[in-house]
Every structure is written in structure tokens, then in C-alpha cells.
Amino acid sequence: MRNLTFLEQKLKNGLNQLPYLVKAFDLVWQAAKKWTVIWAILLIIQGLLPVATVYLTQQIVDRLVVTLNVGISREKVIPILILVVLMGGVLLLTQILGSFLTWVRTVQSELVKDYISGLIHKKAMSVDFAFYESAEYYDRLHRAGQDALFRPTALLENSGSLVQNSITLIAMAAVLTQFGIWIPAALLISTLPAFLVILNYSKQNYDWWLKATADERRSWYYHWLLTEKESAAELRIFELGDYFRSAYQSLRRKLRTEKVKLAKNESLANLGAGAIALSITAFALTWMVWQVLQKRVTLGDLALFYQAFNQGQTLMRSLLQNLGQVYSNMLFLGNLFEFLELFPQIIDPQTPNLTPTNLTQGINFENVSFCYPGSNKAALENFNLTIPAGKIIAIVGANGAGKSTLLKLLCRLYDPQQGKITWDGIDLRDLPIQNLRRLITVLFQQPVDYNTSVAENIALGDLLATAKLPEITNAAEAAGATEIIARLPDNYNTLLGKLFTGGVELSGGEWQRIALARAFLRQAPLIILDEPTSAMDSWAEADWLERFCHLAKGRTAIIITHRFTIARRADIIHVMSDGEIVESGCHDDLLALNSRYARSWKTQMQVN
Structure with a gap:
């Protein structure tokens, strides 16, 4: 009863994955229509060739026995030679079609890989910017990208082998039925334990893979730290190489131990399933030899039975393995299709406004409230700000004040939860996204x-x-x-x-x-610069500032900066703190206030 329940559960899980099988075939079809048709035709032909080989073997053996009993003559030998030539032709055709099929699969595989890579790249560029600040997104991307390039092709090959082996097996079963209806049933019973092993460990491997995704990504991160230029200097100066190498090896040891344990258990289960199959094979062959000794069947029948049963068992085992592999690949492909089904929240309006070609009045933040995904703290709350057209606006403030948040909202990398941002009175959400971003350079x-x-x-x-x-x-x-x-x-x-x-x-x-x-x-009519001189020395900064002021004439510019030498050249300076504008005015006006800006200016000038 327990085994029946186990099998029913595995069959239920397999049926749940069937939609992914349909989607996978659609992917392959979209990527390589012509090659998929050729592939299918070759599979059918190759599925019938082994049956022809078995049949010709029987005919050759029986004719040889008859010829040896009655004596060799030209009339008896010529038909045998014709059969031998036919056998050679079938074997040659099998080799030719096998080589051709390998080439077809390679072409098909490369086309499918490139097609799926294109889908992943397109989806990665279409999802919201917020996804890139989510660990769950990176887990999904890792799972989708790691196997996506070969799983659909593997699924196709497994399904193709399934079809090919099914054709051959049905023909073999028909051949074996003449010796007893129980023979095909014995084939099925001998390979069923191996099928259950495949189903069970396919699910276990998949579950482990899901659980290990974060650790796999972290091990990749340690590898990146140890091998890339960006971290090379710091790892040497602070002697961090051994630390990260040890962390990498420890994580890999954990993953390796879990994987090896799974492989060991699967190998032992396969050994038990193989022993059962071998016992049934031995019984069937013993029975057939007894039939020969009783002269109930001929030596040709024995040769046919041996080949048909041996190939049938191999085919049945391959068939069930193909089913298990199809199931396994469908499990993994679920991650690809889940990733491809991600949809952005930042989308074009259904009835977009006509996109302006310039900025003539200004940009307004009107009672804007915004909180980053996964955070309970508002980055902006009831925020109001006017950016007049044709002016250079500087936004200054401490780290975390909300300056860069304004940039992200202006570019519609995010949308505010409350309030609106307008461009010459038009809500940014009423403009097509790409058209809006064409109005901005950053x-x-x-x-x-x-x-x-x-x-x-x-x-x-x-x-x-x-x-x-x-x-x-x-x-x-x-x-x-x-x-x-x-x-x-x-x-x-x-x-x-x-x-x-x-x-x-x-x-x-x-x-x-x-x-x-x-x-x-x-x-673009709007220029946004976020810390544009952070990597420049003071001489280079002064030279650049003169150039920029000349370049920005007639355009609107927003400069987010910590450097007051940059801010002082702006027409209007806004000082931000904790998501609010706390001071506004030109450089001289803010100095006259003798408040936050003035104190920071004096401190920075003393440091300089």
C-alpha cells in the first residue's frame, strides 16, 4: 500500500509539471522549427531500425540451421547472403542516421540556447529596478540562468529518446509475445524499481538544489572576490585572501558533502533495482533455454528472444529513465518559466499623454511619499519640491538624506506610493517610460x-x-x-x-x-548628475565646472553633490535631511541664514 501511495504521489507530481513540458516544446519550436521537424523524422526511423535488425537476425540463423542440415547449395546460400547484405545496410543506415542526428541536435541545441538567453536578457531588462535590490530575485535569476541554457534541449532529447524507445519497445513486445504473453510483463516488472528510484531521487536532487541556491550564490561571490580586479588590492593589503579562500572551501565542502550523500544513496538504490532486473532476466533466459531443449522453439527463435528480450529490457530501462529525466528537467524548467513570468509594476500608461519635447515650466514633486520595497522607513514623506526649467539645481545633504531617491523617482526606476511628480504639469506616470527617459540624461x-x-x-x-x-x-x-x-x-x-x-x-x-x-x-532637456566629480581632484573639478555651466545653459540640471564648491555655482541649492528639504536658496542666501548649510560650508572650507 505504501509503495502504491508513493507511486501515486510521484505520478501526481509529474502531472503537475506537464504545463512546463508544453512550454518547453514551444520554446524549442520557436527557436528551431525546421530542425525540430528533421529531428522528429529521424527519431521515428531510428525507432524502427532495431526491430529490423532483430528480425533479420532470426531469419539468418534459421536459414543457416536449415542449410547446414540439408547441405550447402547455391540456391540456399544466395538468400542468406541477401539477408546479410540487408543486415549490413540496416546497420550502416543506423550509423549514418546516428551521426546525422548528432549534428541536428547540436544545431538545434545552439539555436535553443541563444533563444533562451535572449528571453532571459529581455526579461532581466524589463523587470522593475526594485527586483535588483531583492535577494529573492537573484536566487530566481541564478536558478533560471544556471540550467536554462541546457534544460530545454535536454528535455527535448529525453522526450525524443522516449518516443524513439517507445516505438522500438512496442515492436519488440510484439515480437516477444509469440513466446508468451507474460514476457512483456516481465520486462516492465524488471525495470519498474529503477523507475521509482529515478522519480524519487529526481525530486530529492531538485529539492536540494532549491535549498542550496543561496549557498551556491555565496560560493560564487567568494570566488569572484578571490579572482577579480575590483577586490584584488584590498584583499592583499588587508590579507583577506586566506579568509575568503577558507570561507569558499568551507561552503563548497558543505555543498559537496550533501551532494555526495545524495549520489551515494541513489547509487545504492540503483544497485538494488539492478539486482531485481538481473534476477528476472536470468529466470526468463533459463525458461527460454528449456524451451529450446524441449525442441519447442528453434535456435533462430532463441537468438531472436535473446536479442529482443535483452534490447527490450535495455529499452524499457531507458524508457523509464527518459520518463524520470523528463520529470527532472520539468522540475528545473519550472524555475525558468517562473522567472520569465515575472512582470514589472512600472509600466506604460494605457492612454499615454503626448510626450513633450522640452521642459518649459518645471518639475514638481507634489506630496510625494515613497518607501523602498522591504523597508518600513519612508525615504520621502509628503515631499514637495519645485525644479524650475532652465535652472541649475544643487541638492546637498548627508548620506541617506534621500538625494539619490529623487533621481530614481524622476527616471521612473520607482513610482511613489502617494503623491505625484509632474513634468510641465503632466504626471510622469502618464508618459511612456522610454519617451520619458529620452528626455533625461544621467x-x-x-x-x-x-x-x-x-x-x-x-x-x-x-x-x-x-x-x-x-x-x-x-x-x-x-x-x-x-x-x-x-x-x-x-x-x-x-x-x-x-x-x-x-x-x-x-x-x-x-x-x-x-x-x-x-x-x-x-x-536631453534635463541633466541629472549624481556626485559628478567624486573621483576628480580639485583642479580637474574646477575645470569641469566651468565647462558644465556653459554646457547647461538653456537646459535644466540637477546636481546631487557633497561638494559645496560645486553647489555654490547652482542657481538654487536645496539642503536635504531625513527625506525633507530643510533649507533652500542660493549660496549667499544660505550663508546668510547661518544654519545647516553655512556650518557645513565653513567646515568643508577649513578642511580644504
Whole structure:
């Protein structure tokens, strides 16, 4: 009763995964239609060839026995030779089709991998920015990406083998039925224990894999720390190599021990299932030999029985293994489809407003309240702020005051829970997302160092504009990067970064100048700069500031900064603290208040 319940539970679990099987086949079909049709035809042909081999073997053996009994003659030998030639043709065709099928599977596999990679990349770019601040998202991404590139192909191959083996097995069972109806049943019984082992350990391996995801990602993180440039200097200075190496090895030891234990238990279970199968095989062969001794069947029948039963058992075992592997792959593919079914909350409006081409009045934060996902503390609460068009606005304040939150809300990386943000009176949520972001150019606090040429690094700021070299050089001039570029071996064609052969590394400040040029290339009406000079020295900062003030004329600019030497050049300065604007005015007005801004200014000037 217990075994029946166990089998029923496994069958129920398998049925629950069937929708993923349909989705997986659809993925394969979308990626490689023509190759999938060829693959299916080859499977059917290959499924019938083993039966032809068994049948020809029987005919050859029986004709040889007859010929040896009555004497060798031309009339008796020629039919045997024809059968031998046919046998050779079938074996040759099997080899040819096997090689061709391997090629077809390779092409199909590569197409499917690229197609699924495209789906994952597209989904990763469409989900909300908030997902990237969630550990659960990274677990999902890790699980989806780790197996997604080969699981659909593996599922297809398992299903194909299932179909091929089923065709062959049905034919073999028909051949064996002539010796007794119990023979096919014995085949099934001999392989059933192995099937139950596969189902059981497929689920156990999957459950372990889910549980181990966080540890797998952490071990990858330790590996990254030990092997990448970003952490190389600090690990050496603070002698952290042994610490992280030990942490990595400890975590890997834990994962390895759990995995090996599972593999050991599965091997023992397979050994028991194999012993049962061997016992049933021995009984069936003994019975068949007895039939030969009783002269109830011929030697040809014995050869046919041996081949058919042996191949049948192998096929049945493969068939049940295929079923188990299909089940296992469906379990793992569930993670891919769960990831692909993630939907963003930041979406385009159903009836969007006409997107403005400029900023003529200003931007308003109206009673905006916002709390980051997973946090109980409001980053902004009933927040109000007006950013007039055509002005340079500086936002200053301590870390955690909420300055960068304004940037994220303006770019609609997040939406406020209450209140609204308007662009010339239009709620940002009423504008198509991409159209809104085309109105904004941003330099983030930690810009990306792209390992491409200088020209491409800058051109990435506005791919839609298909910038030519004059526009790129103008952006570099505005960012004060021309002298840096002139010192490089191939100027604008120089490959930056050390990830690829021939690349040239830049200093932090030089990378920041390239990122500024990238931001300046986009001729957007709103410029947002988050700590734009954090990696520059004071001389470079002064030079850049003059250039920026000239560049920003006629455009609206928001500068988030800790440096009051930058803030003082702004038309309006807003001082933020704990998600609120606590002071506003120009530099001289704020000094006259002799409050928070003035005290910070005096402190910073004394330090400088």
C-alpha cells in the first residue's frame, strides 16, 4: 500500500509539471522549427531500425540451421547472403542516421540556447529596478540562468529518446509475445524499481538544489572576490585572501558533502533495482533455454528472444529513465518559466499623454511619499519640491538624506506610493517610460566602465542618435576628457579596460570623465548628475565646472553633490535631511541664514 501511495504521489507530481513540458516544446519550436521537424523524422526511423535488425537476425540463423542440415547449395546460400547484405545496410543506415542526428541536435541545441538567453536578457531588462535590490530575485535569476541554457534541449532529447524507445519497445513486445504473453510483463516488472528510484531521487536532487541556491550564490561571490580586479588590492593589503579562500572551501565542502550523500544513496538504490532486473532476466533466459531443449522453439527463435528480450529490457530501462529525466528537467524548467513570468509594476500608461519635447515650466514633486520595497522607513514623506526649467539645481545633504531617491523617482526606476511628480504639469506616470527617459540624461554615482573603445563608450549615451565622431568629440570636450583621450595610443579607437587583450586602464577620475561625456552626448532637456566629480581632484573639478555651466545653459540640471564648491555655482541649492528639504536658496542666501548649510560650508572650507 505504501509503495502504491508513493507511486501515486510521484505520478501526481509529474502531472503537475506537464504545463512546463508544453512550454518547453514551444520554446524549442520557436527557436528551431525546421530542425525540430528533421529531428522528429529521424527519431521515428531510428525507432524502427532495431526491430529490423532483430528480425533479420532470426531469419539468418534459421536459414543457416536449415542449410547446414540439408547441405550447402547455391540456391540456399544466395538468400542468406541477401539477408546479410540487408543486415549490413540496416546497420550502416543506423550509423549514418546516428551521426546525422548528432549534428541536428547540436544545431538545434545552439539555436535553443541563444533563444533562451535572449528571453532571459529581455526579461532581466524589463523587470522593475526594485527586483535588483531583492535577494529573492537573484536566487530566481541564478536558478533560471544556471540550467536554462541546457534544460530545454535536454528535455527535448529525453522526450525524443522516449518516443524513439517507445516505438522500438512496442515492436519488440510484439515480437516477444509469440513466446508468451507474460514476457512483456516481465520486462516492465524488471525495470519498474529503477523507475521509482529515478522519480524519487529526481525530486530529492531538485529539492536540494532549491535549498542550496543561496549557498551556491555565496560560493560564487567568494570566488569572484578571490579572482577579480575590483577586490584584488584590498584583499592583499588587508590579507583577506586566506579568509575568503577558507570561507569558499568551507561552503563548497558543505555543498559537496550533501551532494555526495545524495549520489551515494541513489547509487545504492540503483544497485538494488539492478539486482531485481538481473534476477528476472536470468529466470526468463533459463525458461527460454528449456524451451529450446524441449525442441519447442528453434535456435533462430532463441537468438531472436535473446536479442529482443535483452534490447527490450535495455529499452524499457531507458524508457523509464527518459520518463524520470523528463520529470527532472520539468522540475528545473519550472524555475525558468517562473522567472520569465515575472512582470514589472512600472509600466506604460494605457492612454499615454503626448510626450513633450522640452521642459518649459518645471518639475514638481507634489506630496510625494515613497518607501523602498522591504523597508518600513519612508525615504520621502509628503515631499514637495519645485525644479524650475532652465535652472541649475544643487541638492546637498548627508548620506541617506534621500538625494539619490529623487533621481530614481524622476527616471521612473520607482513610482511613489502617494503623491505625484509632474513634468510641465503632466504626471510622469502618464508618459511612456522610454519617451520619458529620452528626455533625461544621467550620470550615476557609480557609472559603468564599459570595456569597449573610447568612441563606443561615449556613443552608448545615445545609440538612437547614431552619433558621428564630431558629436562624440564635442561631448568629450564638454566633459573635459579630450586631453585624456589624446594621451591614449589609438585616441578614440583605444580599447578601455583590462578585460580584453590590448585594453588600456584608466584612473577613477578618467573613467568618470568618459562617463560624463557619455551623459553629455544625449541632448536631453534635463541633466541629472549624481556626485559628478567624486573621483576628480580639485583642479580637474574646477575645470569641469566651468565647462558644465556653459554646457547647461538653456537646459535644466540637477546636481546631487557633497561638494559645496560645486553647489555654490547652482542657481538654487536645496539642503536635504531625513527625506525633507530643510533649507533652500542660493549660496549667499544660505550663508546668510547661518544654519545647516553655512556650518557645513565653513567646515568643508577649513578642511580644504
